[in-house]
Amino acid sequence: DIQLTQSPSFLSASIGDRVTITCRASQGISSYLAWYQQKPGTAPKLLIYGASTLQSGVPSRFSGSGSGTEFTLTISSLQPEDFATYYCQHFNSFPLTFGGGTKVEIK
Amino acid sequence: EVLLVESGGGLVQPGGSLRLSCAASQFTFSNYAMTWVRQAPGKGLEWVATISSSGSSTYYADSVKGRFSISRDNSKNTLYLQMNSLRADDTALYYCAKGRLTNPPYTRYFDNWGQGTLVTVSS
Numbered sequence: 308d309i310q311l312t313q314s315p316s317f318l319s320a321s322i323g324d325r326v327t328i329t330c331r332a333s334q335g336i337s338s339y340l341a342w343y344q345q346k347p348g349t350a351p352k353l354l355i356y357g358a359s360t361l362q363s364g365v366p367s368r369f370s371g372s373g374s375g376t377e378f379t380l381t382i383s384s385l386q387p388e389d390f391a392t393y394y395c396q397h398f399n400s401f402p403l404t405f406g407g408g409t410k411v412e413i414k
Numbered sequence: 415e416v417l418l419v420e421s422g423g424g425l426v427q428p429g430g431s432l433r434l435s436c437a438a439s440q441f442t443f444s445n446y447a448m449t450w451v452r453q454a455p456g457k458g459l460e461w462v463a464t465i466s467s468s469g470s471s472t473y474y475a476d477s478v479k480g481r482f483s484i485s486r487d488n489s490k491n492t493l494y495l496q497m498n499s500l501r502a503d504d505t506a507l508y509y510c511a512k513g514r515l516t517n518p519p520y521t522r523y524f525d526n527w528g529q530g531t532l533v534t535v536s537s
Binding site: 308339341343345350351352353356362394396398399400401402403404405406407408 | 461
């Protein structure tokens, strides 16, 4: 099974900061990676798929990069509505797995 | 707008059974693979099971294999999860989710999610 390790698990940042979250896969998954945002009490929302393609309607301050085993999600300028938990998920093969999550909080 | 509405959650004793449903609308349900994902209280997301668009193929997490069964009724636009031999660690909010595209592997990430239904396994 493919394990996904996200880091950090928690980060504290200010409005306007550039934020980077890393997701490492235990084996190569090409670009078969998605990123989700989840706010408390709500379902996850798809942000990025194929490692770097922005889902329709997602602000351009979000970007994704990487392939193989190392991936990053970047928020170029953190906005108040971006405080949430972020998850990566591989879709290379079954079983699907999610990373452990990164909670982004206000400094 | 795609709508996914889960139901069927509740309190059940260890060893008991429960069937979850997910009613889908505003898209051609029979074209898309569907998935159940769960989230234990205060924890992360865990993939549970996926079913192909026709229902002919199913996939399960090891943690539920042999106890849970995913199915669908394309005539009713409804997804199901039959859960047997429930354990305390099955306590979670269960989401149904729609694959973004119709062709694998692009069926295996999710552009629409329901609001979830809570399953609590406790005596």
